[in-house]
Amino acid sequence: MATERERTTGQGGADDGAGRLLAEVRRLLAELHPGGAPAEVGLDADLERELGLDSLSRAELLLRLEDAFGVSLPESILATAETPRALLRAVRAATAPRPPDGSREVRSAAVGEAGIAPEAARTLQEVLDWHVLHHPGRIHVHLLGAGDTPEPITYGALRDGALAVAAGLADRGLQPGETVAIMLPTGRDYLLCFLGILYAGGIPVPIYPPTRPSQLEDHLQRHARILDNARTVALITVPEAKPLARLLQSRVGALRGILTPADLHGAAGAFGGLPARGRDTAFLQYTSGSTGQPKGVVLSHANLLANIRIMGRAVRADSSDVFVSWLPLYHDMGLIGAWLGSLYYAIPLVLMSPLAFLARPSRWLWAIHHHRGTLSAAPNFAFELCLIRIRGSGLEGLDLGSLRRVFNGAEPVSPQTLRRFSARFEPYGFRPEAMAPVYGLAEAAVGLAFPPLGRAPLIDRIRRDPFLRSGHALPLTEGDGHALEFVGSGQPLPGYGIRVVDEGGRELPERQQGRLEFRGPSATSGYFRNPEATRRLFDGEWLDSGDLAYLAEGEIYVTGRVKDVIIRGGRNIHPQELEAAVGELPGVRQGCVAVFGSPDPATGTERLVVMAETRETGPAAREALHARINGVAVDLLGIPPDETVLVPPRTVLKTSSGKIRRAASRELYEQGRSGRPPRAAWLQFARLALASLPPRWRRTRQASGRFAFAAWAHVIFWSLAIPVWLTVLLLPRMGWRWAVMRAGARLLLRLTGTPLRVDGAGSLDQGDQRVLVANHQSYLDGVVLVAALPRPVRFVAKAELRRKPIPRLFLQRIGVEFVERFDRRQGVADAERTIRSVRAGSALLSFPEGTFRSMAGLLPFRMGAFLAAAQAGVAVVPIAIRGTRSILRGRSHFPHRGTVSVRIGKPLDPAGTDWAAAVQLRNAARAWILDHAGEPDLGAGGAPNRM
Incomplete structure (x- = not known):
């Protein structure tokens, strides 16, 4: 019977592939962490937390396993396999040999014609x-x-x-x-x-x-x-x-x-x-x-x-x-x-x-070959992967001659990568001038600076000491072996501006490092619901990129970041949270952890380094601490650190106030002077479920409050509606009926705690002959307008309400004008009656949208009210209602708490009595309401001309 160790490692009895697989894992670990690889690698070791293999390292492992076993592994294994045992199962299930890296056949995806673009389009x-x-x-x-x-x-x-x-x-x-x-x-x-x-x-x-x-x-x-x-x-x-x-x-x-x-x-x-x-x-x-x-x-x-x-x-x-x-x-x-x-x-x-x-990085290059790609883009690490992972045998027949521009951006660009990639792939048709190091950021949409077409990458070699001391980017003189190299990102795109400033916001001369600021037509308006970060982003009309750079002969050279953000595989990693979490681990000195990025001279990518102080000296204890730090990093960031450096006390450098000096600690590391156990999936689920209990309770309590308010609002509404309805039917004078309606409407708003703000009521003090038009958001609009308007008006309502006895009796008593919406002949007759009513001195109030929806937005306006105003020669008063849709949406009987505002505009006089004058009135009134209603325009492109 095999021992537990033999069962775990796969070394007991006949070799079923486990031993060969673990040997490949150990070989890769030895290359990645010379002198620091785990002594024991079992089939159930976690590839990330215990072995420290991130997605790039696992991709390399997959290629090696395919070569070692002569199989083709599905790409999904890269995301799903968490242990060597899972990889072993995949290897055993794979029977087909690994296919060629790409199709040698050429089938261009180009259509041929040029110049197709929607230049007038305003939206996606x-x-x-x-x-x-x-x-x-x-x-x-x-x-x-x-x-x-x-x-x-x-x-x-x-x-x-x-x-x-x-x-x-x-x-x-x-x-x-x-x-x-x-x-x-x-x-x-x-x-x-x-x-x-x-x-x-x-x-x-x-x-x-x-x-x-x-x-x-x-x-x-x-x-x-x-x-x-x-x-x-x-x-x-x-x-x-x-x-x-x-x-x-x-x-x-x-x-x-x-x-x-x-x-x-x-x-x-x-x-x-x-x-x-x-x-x-x-x-x-x-x-x-x-x-x-x-x-x-x-x-x-x-x-x-x-x-x-x-x-x-x-x-x-x-x-x-x-x-x-x-x-x-x-x-x-x-x-x-x-x-x-x-x-x-x-x-x-x-x-x-x-x-x-x-x-398989080769799939990218073969896709360019197969489809005759002319454009592509990738971060710097992708070009390094092509250099490291693609074997010579996988390039036979490759033709990159169609590629006229490939953008290298989203992370620091390595001069070494540019040189090596061009040298490696030039025999396969790649032209050095096709490589375009570019600069951009999300705050500018994506692109901010491009190099000119037809130019190979520009690399500036400067003197190291003056730059590190004072930020002066002095060109390298002959014989100076201490050079720094930075890649040029070209010039600002047309319409954009870039400047380099000091800490006081003063613009710096050429070849002096400072903060890079920009402006342009795609600059963001700010960060969503983050006013403090938005405030820090803007310096007047300029936006702070957060990057350091210098200018030389019009070229932009980005040199680093103002803050210690680490870019790993195109992702931004902020070190503070990982430092705090690692500092909480047993064996680590709290507050004595530095997390920083360091360029890897072998790959050209930025490596994530954790430097942590500890008093542990035993090999077993230090190995366990390495594993716990890896686990914490994976939990927080989704990736393990490229290297964890355990150092003695007082190694991590700090300021006099106790802040971590990450740049200085990085320099210490680069000069050579210098996690928690994985949780089961069920435990993670349980932790999330427990963490969700307090928020669930708060939401339940809030929901109970909403139900209580809705019930109270219904009680108040029906308690007032019935006596108001009866009183309006019995009172002999219109003024008295309106006073009762207004008192009931205001009492409803007061008892339900619904504030009402009315602006511009003075616009209605200049006579009775008016056509009032308001946007329509909710069934509450009529109630709100009765409470808000200082004098009686006659509402215009859809004719369908005439067929409902209870509403009809009430509406007839308050002088509502019914208008047919669907029978065109009757609609014309109703419109003529409305015109006569206006000429007779009535103030009419219409909802020209004709209906409302639960969805926010201003619908197209019907022409009836505006034609009546033009032909009667009276002014139109636009009214913008806000808030009622949120309180009671269409097709809903569940009211919510909220506030309501009614804004009354100045009268709009007609320019004539014809159709054109009515259209002009409609357009002016709708534009005013759209500006003040606080909702999107659902009639963009022009409201239809209809009755």
Whole structure:
């Protein structure tokens, strides 16, 4: 019988592959952590927490296992396998040999024609609508899955699917301006859901999806803060995450539903989408959220389209290009730069998942070859992966000659990477001038500075000592071996400005490092619900990038970050939270931990380093401490540190006030002078469930309060409505009836605690002959107007109410004018009667929208009231009502607490008695109400001319 050790390591008896697999794991660990790899590696060791293998390291391990066993492993293993045992099961299940890295066949995705772009479009929806109008069958996306055959998505199919999602969201009560989070992997569903939210009038909030069950607790904990800050009302996610994601509902106050794409596609009925304006928010891009208050960059449609158009002109992009991308769609470089830019310019987009690239970087290059890609983009680490992971045998027949521009951005660009990549792939058709180091940030949408076309990367070699001492970037002289190198990011895009300033905001001369500030047409208006961060962002008309840089001969050289944010694999990592968590571990000196990023000279990527003081000296204790620190890092950040350095007391440098000096500690580390056990999935679920109990109780208490208020409001309403109805029927004079109605309306508002603010009532003091027009939000509008208006008016109501005896008796007694909406002949007769009523001296009040919806927004206006005013020669007084829709929405009998305001505009005199004068009155009144009602325009493009 095998011993426990033999069963664990797979070394007992016949070798079933476990020994070979563990040998590959040990070999990789020895390369990654020379002298610091775990002494024992078992089949059940956690790949991240115990062995310290992040996603990039696991991708390398997968390639080695495929070579060692002669099999092809599915890319999903990269995300799902958490132990060597899981990898062993995958190896045993895989029987097919590993296929070639890419198809040698060339099938260009280019269509051929150029110059297709919707220059007049103001929103992303208008961009897609324009393409559907002109070429619905044109392929927009070639979606690469596990096989070599791409799934085509046409513009027509994209819009049809997006409208189906929009219909599903509208059916579930999504209101214009509400936010919906998307937590989905790259694929068709992501594209449809993003656009579907926009068509439904919502605001998408992209967040990255969970990858492994072991990260579930931390993933939900971190995203709960973002979802709460964004006031997210719905989360669209994968089916597997749906049961666990429901726990978020108790922690995110606004969250009403957890949905999957299938839930939304099943909605019945056609939905044409809601109109939008250029200044409307297109989506929120969160740049942080794991520490402090999340920072969601507000980007409008105008911001996005301005940036896309300017970037496109800078690279001369058009519909004859082909863009190949694996970038995640939850990140601005992939979402805006790759997808939305391609959408605008009708560029075929060859799209693969990030996991496909990480598992086999060669798939990216072969996709460029196969589809004759002309444009692509990636962070610096991706180019390093191609250098490290792609063997020479995997490049035979590769042709990158079609690639005219590949953008390198989103993280620091390494001069060594640029040189090595060009040298390695130049024999395969890659031209050095195709590489474009660029600079941008979410606060500018995505792009801010590009190098000129046709120029190879510019690398500035400067003297190290003067730069480190004073920030002077002095050019290197002959014989000086202590050089620093920085890569040029080009010049600001047309219409943008960039400057470098000192701490006092004074602009610095060339070759002097300072803070980089920018301005331009795509600059954000600020961070969503984060006024303090927004205040810090702006310096007058300039925005603070948070980066350090210098200028030389018009070229921008980014040198670092003002704050100690670490960029790892394109992600921003803030060190404070990890330092605090590691400092709480037994064996670590609290307050004596430094977390920083350090460039890896071998790979050109930024490494995450944890330096922690400890008094532990025994090998076993230090090894256990390493594992606990890895565990904490994975729990907080989703990745382990690249290196954990355990140092003796008083090694981590601090300021006189006790603050960690991260830059100085990093220098100590670079000069060579210098986690918790994994939780079971059931325990994570239990912890989240327990943490959700207090918020659940608060929500239950709040719901009880809402029910109590609704019940009280109904009691008060019916207690007043019945006697008011009877009194109005009995009183002989109109003035008396109006006084009773007004007293009842005001008493209803007072007893339900509903404040009413009335502005501009003086506009009604200049005579009785007026046509009053108001927006229509709720059944409460009539009650509110009776309480707000200083004198009696005659309401215009739909003729259907005449067929209901109880309302009809009441409305007739208060002089309501009934107007037919559907019988055109009767409608004309009713309009003529209304005109006579106005000429006779009556003040009429009409709701020209004709109806109202639960959805916020101003509907098109009907012409009846304005035609009556023009032909009677009387003024129109616009009235804007706010708040009633929130208190009592359409098709709802559940009132809520709220406040109401009524703003009365100045009279608008008609310019004549004809139809044109009536149209002019309508347009002027509607524009005034739209400006003061605080709701979106649902009649964009012009209200229809109808009675």
